[in-house]
Amino acid sequence: MIIKEEMWRNIPLLHIVDSEFENENVPVAIFLHGFTSAKEHNLHYAYNLAKKGIRVLLPDAHLHGVRSENLDEAELALRFWEIVMTNIEELNILYNEIKERGLSDSEKIGVGGTSMGGISTLGSLKIYDWIDASIIMMGAPGFVDLAKAQIREFEQKGFTLPITIEEKKQLLEHISLFDITKHPSALKGRPVYFWHGKNDQVVPYGPTFKFYEEVKEMYADKPDDFVFITDKSAAHAVTRPGMLDAVSWLACHLNE
Helix, strand or coil: CEEEEEEECCEEEEEEECHHHCCCCCCEEEEECCCCCCHHHHHHHHHHHHCCCCEEEEECCCCCHHHCCCCCHHHHHCCHHHHHHHHHHHHHHHHHHHHHCCCCCCCCEEEEEECHHHHHHHHHHHHCCCCCEEEEECCCCCHHHHHHHHHHHHHHCCCCCCCCHHHHHHHHHHHHCCCCCCCHHHHCCCCEEEEEECCCCCCCHHHHHHHHHHHHHHHCCCHHHEEEEEECCCCCCCCHHHHHHHHHHHHHHHCC
């Protein structure tokens, strides 16, 4: 197993591949970490994917990991959507680098993530056709509804958001462009896997499952390509069985 710390166009990442495939053209998975986390915290996903013949990229998100600016959690939370939008923008930069480096000629490319990384993945599915398959661990597809809920939570806690009413309106208009609940046809039948704990109080289970229920008819002829795994006892943490199942599912679809 080879793990390299690399910098791709100012994006720090870990590049993981089984030594057998170091110089081979194999499928690629880009996996995005969660809020306040960092790239190395998802090495267990990368290790298990790499064992199945997948090349894995684990980037540090804006303001996270080695890109940290020593903001506290409240300060980071106020910039949550800035981070998500940067994730989505940088995902396409990584895709172009993959192609320029000749790492995935004619091979599939998958994207996945936990929590904020899953949210970023869903926004990316809305605008990027090059994503072949995705795993969404505790993500949320409804950007506008999630942002409104976050704003309400801040205000209920007595915080005064440092934005005007007009700026709030502009934020919601901007992120609505990446809200796949408004245009589920953007999935275009691509394989998507969801995992979510039913007791999740950070990224609520209900809206994501509702989206799945509304969209699954689009996959009636290929139900194995649109999967939702519910863990009835889990909160906002992916279990080991959940991680292993998601990895196996993604590797299977990327290796087809």
